[in-house]
Amino acid sequence: MxxxxxxxxxxxxxxxxxxxxxxxxxxxxxxxxxxxxxxxxxxxxxxxxxxxxxxxxxxxxxxxxxxxxxxxxxxxxxxxxxxxxxxxxxxxxxxxxxxxxxxxxxxxxxxxxxxxxxxxxxxxxxxxxxxxxxxxxxxxxxxxxxxxxxxxxxxxFPNLKLKKRKYDTRAVIAVDHVFSFQNKGFIRSLMGLQRDFVKLQFQKVAHRIQVLLRLKKDPYNTFEALINFHKKQKVPLVFMFQLSDFSVHDRNINYNRSPYRSVIKYVGDYSEVGLIPGHYAFESKKTLRKEKLRMENIVHMPLERVMNLNHNLNIPEFYNFLTELEISKDYSMGYPDAPGFRAGTCRPFLFYDINTESTLPLTVYPYMFDSSFAERKEAKETAKVLSKLIKQVKAVDGSFKAVFKNEDFSEYADYNQYFSLLKKVYKK
Structure with a gap:
Protein backbone atom coordinates (compact mmCIF):
# COMPACT_ATOMS: atom_id res chain seq x y z
CA MET A 1 0.00 0.00 0.00
CA PHE A 157 11.12 1.10 -2.58
CA PRO A 158 12.84 -2.01 -4.02
CA ASN A 159 10.76 -4.37 -1.89
CA LEU A 160 7.57 -3.22 -3.59
CA LYS A 161 6.55 -5.86 -6.14
CA LEU A 162 4.32 -4.60 -8.94
CA LYS A 163 2.55 -6.93 -11.35
CA LYS A 164 3.08 -6.46 -15.06
CA ARG A 165 -0.07 -5.64 -16.99
CA LYS A 166 -1.01 -7.48 -20.19
CA TYR A 167 -1.36 -5.74 -23.54
CA ASP A 168 -4.75 -6.29 -25.16
CA THR A 169 -6.46 -5.12 -28.31
CA ARG A 170 -9.96 -4.90 -29.75
CA ALA A 171 -11.61 -3.58 -32.90
CA VAL A 172 -14.97 -1.84 -32.92
CA ILE A 173 -17.19 -2.20 -36.00
CA ALA A 174 -19.47 0.84 -36.29
CA VAL A 175 -22.62 0.05 -38.27
CA ASP A 176 -24.05 3.36 -39.43
CA HIS A 177 -25.82 1.72 -42.39
CA VAL A 178 -26.50 -1.98 -42.06
CA PHE A 179 -27.56 -2.21 -45.73
CA SER A 180 -26.74 -0.14 -48.80
CA PHE A 181 -29.78 -1.05 -50.93
CA GLN A 182 -31.85 -3.63 -49.09
CA ASN A 183 -35.03 -2.77 -47.13
CA LYS A 184 -34.95 0.93 -48.03
CA GLY A 185 -38.55 1.02 -49.26
CA PHE A 186 -39.91 1.76 -52.74
CA ILE A 187 -39.52 5.57 -52.72
CA ARG A 188 -35.95 5.58 -51.34
CA SER A 189 -34.92 2.81 -53.74
CA LEU A 190 -36.39 4.67 -56.70
CA MET A 191 -34.64 7.90 -55.68
CA GLY A 192 -31.40 5.96 -55.23
CA LEU A 193 -31.65 4.50 -58.73
CA GLN A 194 -32.30 7.94 -60.15
CA ARG A 195 -29.29 9.38 -58.30
CA ASP A 196 -27.01 6.60 -59.55
CA PHE A 197 -28.16 7.20 -63.15
CA VAL A 198 -27.48 10.93 -62.88
CA LYS A 199 -23.99 10.24 -61.52
CA LEU A 200 -23.43 7.64 -64.28
CA GLN A 201 -22.77 4.98 -61.65
CA PHE A 202 -24.15 2.17 -63.79
CA GLN A 203 -22.45 -0.58 -61.79
CA LYS A 204 -24.32 0.62 -58.70
CA VAL A 205 -27.55 0.63 -60.69
CA ALA A 206 -27.00 -2.99 -61.64
CA HIS A 207 -26.05 -3.97 -58.08
CA ARG A 208 -29.08 -2.20 -56.62
CA ILE A 209 -31.46 -4.01 -58.98
CA GLN A 210 -29.79 -7.37 -58.29
CA VAL A 211 -30.07 -6.83 -54.52
CA LEU A 212 -33.72 -5.76 -54.77
CA LEU A 213 -34.47 -8.87 -56.85
CA ARG A 214 -32.60 -10.95 -54.24
CA LEU A 215 -30.10 -12.11 -56.85
CA LYS A 216 -27.18 -10.61 -54.97
CA LYS A 217 -26.22 -9.98 -51.36
CA ASP A 218 -26.30 -6.37 -50.17
CA PRO A 219 -22.72 -5.00 -50.38
CA TYR A 220 -22.82 -3.54 -46.85
CA ASN A 221 -23.92 -6.88 -45.39
CA THR A 222 -20.37 -7.88 -44.52
CA PHE A 223 -21.25 -9.38 -41.15
CA GLU A 224 -20.73 -13.01 -42.09
CA ALA A 225 -17.20 -12.22 -43.32
CA LEU A 226 -16.43 -10.33 -40.11
CA ILE A 227 -17.79 -13.11 -37.89
CA ASN A 228 -15.74 -15.62 -39.89
CA PHE A 229 -12.69 -13.43 -39.22
CA HIS A 230 -13.59 -13.48 -35.52
CA LYS A 231 -13.88 -17.30 -35.53
CA LYS A 232 -10.74 -17.94 -37.57
CA GLN A 233 -8.49 -15.49 -35.73
CA LYS A 234 -10.09 -16.20 -32.33
CA VAL A 235 -10.20 -12.50 -31.52
CA PRO A 236 -12.94 -10.35 -29.94
CA LEU A 237 -14.95 -7.78 -31.89
CA VAL A 238 -17.46 -5.18 -30.74
CA PHE A 239 -20.31 -4.19 -33.07
CA MET A 240 -22.20 -0.91 -32.65
CA PHE A 241 -25.62 -0.45 -34.29
CA GLN A 242 -27.82 2.59 -34.80
CA LEU A 243 -31.52 2.29 -33.89
CA SER A 244 -32.70 5.87 -34.23
CA ASP A 245 -35.78 7.18 -36.04
CA PHE A 246 -35.25 8.13 -39.67
CA SER A 247 -34.29 11.79 -40.15
CA VAL A 248 -32.13 14.02 -42.30
CA HIS A 249 -29.21 13.13 -40.00
CA ASP A 250 -29.96 9.43 -39.41
CA ARG A 251 -30.75 7.54 -42.60
CA ASN A 252 -30.57 3.91 -41.58
CA ILE A 253 -33.49 1.57 -42.25
CA ASN A 254 -36.32 1.17 -39.77
CA TYR A 255 -35.11 -0.58 -36.61
CA ASN A 256 -38.26 -2.75 -36.63
CA ARG A 257 -37.48 -4.43 -39.94
CA SER A 258 -36.88 -8.13 -39.47
CA PRO A 259 -33.65 -8.35 -41.52
CA TYR A 260 -32.07 -5.59 -39.41
CA ARG A 261 -33.01 -7.24 -36.13
CA SER A 262 -31.77 -10.58 -37.47
CA VAL A 263 -28.35 -9.10 -38.22
CA ILE A 264 -28.06 -7.72 -34.68
CA LYS A 265 -29.09 -11.04 -33.15
CA TYR A 266 -26.72 -12.98 -35.41
CA VAL A 267 -23.76 -10.77 -34.54
CA GLY A 268 -24.73 -10.75 -30.86
CA ASP A 269 -24.39 -14.55 -30.75
CA TYR A 270 -20.65 -14.20 -31.37
CA SER A 271 -19.62 -10.71 -30.29
CA GLU A 272 -20.41 -7.87 -27.94
CA VAL A 273 -22.91 -5.36 -29.31
CA GLY A 274 -23.69 -1.77 -28.44
CA LEU A 275 -25.59 1.32 -29.56
CA ILE A 276 -24.74 4.23 -31.83
CA PRO A 277 -27.13 6.94 -30.62
CA GLY A 278 -28.89 8.98 -33.28
CA HIS A 279 -28.29 12.68 -33.85
CA TYR A 280 -31.07 13.81 -31.53
CA ALA A 281 -30.16 11.40 -28.73
CA PHE A 282 -27.19 13.59 -27.86
CA GLU A 283 -29.50 16.46 -27.00
CA SER A 284 -32.37 14.51 -25.45
CA LYS A 285 -32.13 11.96 -22.65
CA LYS A 286 -35.68 10.86 -23.51
CA THR A 287 -34.62 10.00 -27.07
CA LEU A 288 -31.52 8.19 -25.86
CA ARG A 289 -33.63 6.15 -23.43
CA LYS A 290 -35.98 5.18 -26.28
CA GLU A 291 -33.08 3.94 -28.41
CA LYS A 292 -31.56 2.11 -25.43
CA LEU A 293 -34.81 0.20 -24.88
CA ARG A 294 -34.95 -0.73 -28.56
CA MET A 295 -31.54 -2.38 -28.36
CA GLU A 296 -32.39 -4.16 -25.11
CA ASN A 297 -35.61 -5.53 -26.66
CA ILE A 298 -33.60 -6.99 -29.54
CA VAL A 299 -30.69 -8.55 -27.61
CA HIS A 300 -32.67 -9.28 -24.41
CA MET A 301 -30.00 -7.95 -22.09
CA PRO A 302 -29.13 -4.59 -20.52
CA LEU A 303 -27.30 -2.16 -22.81
CA GLU A 304 -23.74 -1.54 -21.60
CA ARG A 305 -21.88 -0.05 -24.58
CA VAL A 306 -22.39 3.15 -26.53
CA MET A 307 -20.37 4.87 -29.23
CA ASN A 308 -20.86 8.38 -30.56
CA LEU A 309 -20.23 7.85 -34.26
CA ASN A 310 -20.58 11.57 -35.02
CA HIS A 311 -17.92 12.27 -32.38
CA ASN A 312 -19.74 15.36 -31.10
CA LEU A 313 -19.28 14.32 -27.49
CA ASN A 314 -20.79 17.41 -25.92
CA ILE A 315 -18.79 16.85 -22.72
CA PRO A 316 -19.97 16.40 -20.01
CA GLU A 317 -23.71 16.50 -20.80
CA PHE A 318 -23.75 13.37 -22.95
CA TYR A 319 -21.77 11.40 -20.37
CA ASN A 320 -24.25 12.46 -17.72
CA PHE A 321 -27.07 11.12 -19.93
CA LEU A 322 -25.28 7.76 -20.10
CA THR A 323 -24.79 7.69 -16.34
CA GLU A 324 -28.41 8.53 -15.60
CA LEU A 325 -29.54 5.75 -17.94
CA GLU A 326 -27.11 3.29 -16.29
CA ILE A 327 -25.04 2.79 -19.42
CA SER A 328 -21.59 1.98 -18.10
CA LYS A 329 -19.22 1.89 -21.11
CA ASP A 330 -18.44 4.53 -23.73
CA TYR A 331 -16.29 4.02 -26.84
CA SER A 332 -16.36 7.57 -28.23
CA MET A 333 -13.06 8.99 -26.95
CA GLY A 334 -10.95 9.59 -30.03
CA TYR A 335 -10.60 11.73 -33.14
CA PRO A 336 -11.91 10.32 -36.45
CA ASP A 337 -9.60 12.61 -38.43
CA ALA A 338 -6.44 12.31 -36.35
CA PRO A 339 -4.98 9.04 -35.03
CA GLY A 340 -3.75 9.27 -31.48
CA PHE A 341 -4.73 9.59 -27.85
CA ARG A 342 -7.44 12.20 -27.29
CA ALA A 343 -7.33 11.82 -23.50
CA GLY A 344 -3.59 11.10 -23.41
CA THR A 345 -4.12 7.48 -22.43
CA CYS A 346 -4.65 4.07 -24.02
CA ARG A 347 -6.30 2.59 -20.95
CA PRO A 348 -9.97 2.58 -19.95
CA PHE A 349 -10.67 5.23 -17.31
CA LEU A 350 -13.56 6.56 -15.28
CA PHE A 351 -14.81 9.94 -16.41
CA TYR A 352 -14.52 12.94 -14.11
CA ASP A 353 -17.22 15.61 -14.46
CA ILE A 354 -15.67 18.99 -13.69
CA ASN A 355 -19.09 20.65 -13.49
CA THR A 356 -20.09 18.54 -10.49
CA GLU A 357 -16.54 17.76 -9.30
CA SER A 358 -17.35 14.06 -9.15
CA THR A 359 -16.27 10.77 -10.72
CA LEU A 360 -19.02 9.25 -12.85
CA PRO A 361 -19.67 5.48 -12.84
CA LEU A 362 -18.88 5.49 -16.55
CA THR A 363 -15.82 3.79 -18.01
CA VAL A 364 -14.41 5.45 -21.12
CA TYR A 365 -12.66 3.13 -23.60
CA PRO A 366 -10.50 5.38 -25.80
CA TYR A 367 -9.69 4.42 -29.37
CA MET A 368 -6.50 5.35 -31.19
CA PHE A 369 -7.31 4.73 -34.86
CA ASP A 370 -10.36 5.28 -37.06
CA SER A 371 -10.57 3.69 -40.49
CA SER A 372 -11.75 7.00 -41.99
CA PHE A 373 -8.08 8.04 -41.77
CA ALA A 374 -7.30 5.41 -44.42
CA GLU A 375 -9.73 7.05 -46.84
CA ARG A 376 -7.49 10.13 -47.07
CA LYS A 377 -4.04 8.53 -46.96
CA GLU A 378 -1.98 6.11 -48.99
CA ALA A 379 -2.14 2.48 -47.86
CA LYS A 380 1.55 2.39 -46.87
CA GLU A 381 1.28 5.54 -44.78
CA THR A 382 -1.86 4.26 -43.05
CA ALA A 383 -0.21 0.94 -42.19
CA LYS A 384 2.87 2.76 -40.91
CA VAL A 385 0.83 5.06 -38.65
CA LEU A 386 -1.17 2.12 -37.31
CA SER A 387 2.01 0.13 -36.56
CA LYS A 388 3.55 3.07 -34.67
CA LEU A 389 0.42 3.52 -32.56
CA ILE A 390 0.33 -0.18 -31.70
CA LYS A 391 4.01 -0.07 -30.75
CA GLN A 392 3.36 2.87 -28.43
CA VAL A 393 0.53 1.01 -26.68
CA LYS A 394 2.51 -2.22 -26.35
CA ALA A 395 5.38 -0.30 -24.72
CA VAL A 396 3.11 0.61 -21.79
CA ASP A 397 1.17 -2.69 -21.70
CA GLY A 398 -1.97 -0.80 -22.67
CA SER A 399 -5.21 -1.50 -24.50
CA PHE A 400 -5.31 -0.76 -28.22
CA LYS A 401 -8.64 0.00 -29.88
CA ALA A 402 -9.42 0.75 -33.52
CA VAL A 403 -12.70 1.67 -35.18
CA PHE A 404 -13.83 0.29 -38.55
CA LYS A 405 -17.15 0.43 -40.44
CA ASN A 406 -18.99 -2.54 -41.91
CA GLU A 407 -18.84 -0.89 -45.35
CA ASP A 408 -15.02 -0.86 -45.14
CA PHE A 409 -15.20 -4.57 -45.95
CA SER A 410 -17.62 -4.25 -48.88
CA GLU A 411 -16.92 -4.35 -52.60
CA TYR A 412 -17.26 -0.55 -52.68
CA ALA A 413 -14.15 -0.17 -50.55
CA ASP A 414 -10.63 -1.57 -50.69
CA TYR A 415 -11.67 -4.45 -48.44
CA ASN A 416 -8.31 -6.21 -48.81
CA GLN A 417 -6.59 -3.17 -47.31
CA TYR A 418 -9.06 -2.96 -44.44
CA PHE A 419 -8.80 -6.66 -43.64
CA SER A 420 -5.03 -6.21 -43.69
CA LEU A 421 -5.34 -3.35 -41.19
CA LEU A 422 -7.71 -5.42 -39.06
CA LYS A 423 -5.20 -8.27 -38.99
CA LYS A 424 -2.45 -5.82 -38.03
CA VAL A 425 -4.53 -4.66 -35.06
CA TYR A 426 -4.62 -8.20 -33.71
CA LYS A 427 -1.10 -9.28 -34.68
CA LYS A 428 0.73 -10.62 -31.64
Missing part, protein backbone atom coordinates in the same frame (compact mmCIF):
# COMPACT_ATOMS: atom_id res chain seq x y z
CA UNK A 2 1.16 3.54 -0.83
CA UNK A 3 0.40 6.13 1.85
CA UNK A 4 -0.08 9.59 0.36
CA UNK A 5 0.14 12.74 2.42
CA UNK A 6 -1.59 15.85 1.13
CA UNK A 7 -2.68 18.89 3.07
CA UNK A 8 -6.17 18.67 1.60
CA UNK A 9 -7.92 15.67 0.04
CA UNK A 10 -10.06 16.77 -2.91
CA UNK A 11 -12.17 14.72 -5.36
CA UNK A 12 -9.70 15.57 -8.12
CA UNK A 13 -6.75 14.28 -6.09
CA UNK A 14 -8.55 11.04 -5.22
CA UNK A 15 -9.59 10.53 -8.84
CA UNK A 16 -6.22 10.98 -10.52
CA UNK A 17 -4.14 9.20 -7.86
CA UNK A 18 -6.45 6.19 -8.12
CA UNK A 19 -6.06 6.15 -11.89
CA UNK A 20 -2.28 6.51 -11.97
CA UNK A 21 -1.38 4.42 -8.93
CA UNK A 22 -4.13 1.80 -8.82
CA UNK A 23 -5.66 1.52 -12.28
CA UNK A 24 -2.39 1.72 -14.23
CA UNK A 25 0.25 0.51 -11.77
CA UNK A 26 -1.82 -1.71 -9.50
CA UNK A 27 -0.71 -0.02 -6.26
CA UNK A 28 -3.34 0.21 -3.49
CA UNK A 29 -3.36 3.70 -1.97
CA UNK A 30 -4.45 5.46 1.20
CA UNK A 31 -4.61 9.20 1.88
CA UNK A 32 -3.82 11.07 5.06
CA UNK A 33 -3.79 14.72 6.09
CA UNK A 34 -2.11 13.93 9.41
CA UNK A 35 1.63 14.63 9.42
CA UNK A 36 2.15 12.44 12.49
CA UNK A 37 0.57 9.41 10.83
CA UNK A 38 2.61 9.96 7.67
CA UNK A 39 5.95 10.34 9.48
CA UNK A 40 5.26 7.27 11.63
CA UNK A 41 4.47 5.13 8.58
CA UNK A 42 7.42 2.87 7.76
CA UNK A 43 6.13 1.52 4.47
CA UNK A 44 5.83 2.99 0.98
CA UNK A 45 4.83 6.65 1.18
CA UNK A 46 4.69 9.82 -0.87
CA UNK A 47 3.93 13.44 -0.08
CA UNK A 48 2.12 15.70 -2.52
CA UNK A 49 2.37 19.38 -1.66
CA UNK A 50 4.42 22.56 -1.90
CA UNK A 51 7.38 21.24 0.08
CA UNK A 52 8.70 17.94 1.39
CA UNK A 53 8.17 16.91 5.02
CA UNK A 54 11.46 15.03 5.23
CA UNK A 55 13.33 12.59 3.02
CA UNK A 56 10.21 10.86 1.66
CA UNK A 57 9.33 10.54 -2.01
CA UNK A 58 8.04 14.03 -2.79
CA UNK A 59 6.02 15.30 -5.76
CA UNK A 60 5.53 19.03 -5.83
CA UNK A 61 2.04 20.15 -6.76
CA UNK A 62 0.50 23.05 -8.63
CA UNK A 63 -2.97 24.26 -7.64
CA UNK A 64 -5.09 22.61 -10.36
CA UNK A 65 -6.20 19.67 -8.21
CA UNK A 66 -7.21 22.00 -5.36
CA UNK A 67 -9.36 24.22 -7.58
CA UNK A 68 -13.00 23.87 -8.57
CA UNK A 69 -14.59 24.53 -11.92
CA UNK A 70 -12.69 25.62 -15.00
CA UNK A 71 -10.36 28.55 -15.50
CA UNK A 72 -7.65 29.39 -18.01
CA UNK A 73 -4.43 27.50 -17.30
CA UNK A 74 -0.99 28.11 -18.76
CA UNK A 75 0.42 25.15 -20.66
CA UNK A 76 4.16 25.18 -21.32
CA UNK A 77 5.15 21.89 -22.88
CA UNK A 78 8.76 20.86 -22.50
CA UNK A 79 10.72 17.74 -23.45
CA UNK A 80 11.25 15.10 -20.78
CA UNK A 81 13.55 12.32 -21.84
CA UNK A 82 11.97 10.81 -24.95
CA UNK A 83 8.55 12.23 -24.02
CA UNK A 84 6.94 15.57 -23.14
CA UNK A 85 5.52 17.11 -19.98
CA UNK A 86 3.87 20.30 -18.74
CA UNK A 87 3.05 22.02 -15.42
CA UNK A 88 6.75 22.26 -14.40
CA UNK A 89 7.77 22.43 -10.73
CA UNK A 90 11.00 23.09 -8.84
CA UNK A 91 14.02 20.80 -8.54
CA UNK A 92 12.94 19.78 -5.04
CA UNK A 93 10.38 17.46 -6.61
CA UNK A 94 11.22 13.88 -7.59
CA UNK A 95 9.69 14.65 -11.00
CA UNK A 96 10.20 17.86 -12.99
CA UNK A 97 6.45 18.42 -13.36
CA UNK A 98 3.17 17.77 -11.54
CA UNK A 99 2.36 14.40 -13.09
CA UNK A 100 -1.01 14.21 -11.35
CA UNK A 101 -2.25 17.65 -12.43
CA UNK A 102 -1.06 17.09 -16.01
CA UNK A 103 -2.77 13.68 -16.14
CA UNK A 104 -5.98 15.15 -14.73
CA UNK A 105 -5.93 17.91 -17.35
CA UNK A 106 -5.88 15.30 -20.15
CA UNK A 107 -8.13 12.64 -18.64
CA UNK A 108 -10.89 15.05 -17.61
CA UNK A 109 -10.76 16.71 -21.06
CA UNK A 110 -10.28 20.00 -19.25
CA UNK A 111 -9.44 21.76 -22.50
CA UNK A 112 -12.82 20.79 -23.98
CA UNK A 113 -14.55 22.80 -21.24
CA UNK A 114 -12.51 25.87 -22.17
CA UNK A 115 -13.50 28.21 -25.05
CA UNK A 116 -12.44 26.69 -28.37
CA UNK A 117 -13.19 26.84 -32.09
CA UNK A 118 -15.54 24.03 -33.13
CA UNK A 119 -15.43 22.42 -36.56
CA UNK A 120 -18.25 22.57 -39.14
CA UNK A 121 -20.14 19.80 -37.33
CA UNK A 122 -19.90 21.46 -33.94
CA UNK A 123 -17.18 19.13 -32.65
CA UNK A 124 -14.00 19.71 -30.67
CA UNK A 125 -11.38 19.15 -33.39
CA UNK A 126 -8.01 17.54 -32.83
CA UNK A 127 -6.34 20.74 -34.02
CA UNK A 128 -7.63 22.56 -30.91
CA UNK A 129 -5.99 20.09 -28.52
CA UNK A 130 -2.69 20.73 -26.77
CA UNK A 131 -1.57 17.24 -27.84
CA UNK A 132 -1.95 18.11 -31.51
CA UNK A 133 -0.50 21.60 -31.19
CA UNK A 134 2.53 20.38 -29.21
CA UNK A 135 3.01 17.22 -31.29
CA UNK A 136 2.40 14.57 -28.64
CA UNK A 137 -1.09 13.47 -29.71
CA UNK A 138 0.26 10.15 -31.02
CA UNK A 139 1.88 9.24 -27.68
CA UNK A 140 -0.03 7.87 -24.65
CA UNK A 141 1.72 10.39 -22.41
CA UNK A 142 -0.36 9.63 -19.30
CA UNK A 143 0.70 5.98 -19.44
CA UNK A 144 4.31 6.90 -20.29
CA UNK A 145 4.40 9.25 -17.29
CA UNK A 146 2.88 6.56 -15.08
CA UNK A 147 5.56 4.06 -16.10
CA UNK A 148 8.33 6.59 -15.42
CA UNK A 149 6.71 7.21 -12.03
CA UNK A 150 6.66 3.44 -11.52
CA UNK A 151 10.44 3.29 -12.09
CA UNK A 152 10.87 6.04 -9.51
CA UNK A 153 8.74 4.19 -6.93
CA UNK A 154 10.46 0.84 -7.54
CA UNK A 155 13.89 2.45 -7.26
CA UNK A 156 12.95 4.14 -3.99
Missing amino acids: LLIYTQKITPRIVYVFKHICTNILGIPIKFTTKIEEFIAHEGVKLSYGKQALGNELFIEKIDLLLAQGVSEVEIKVQPWGDSFCFFPVSEKSALPFDIFAASFFLLSRYEEYLPHVKDEQGRFPASESVGFQEDFLRAPVVDIWAYKFKELVEDR
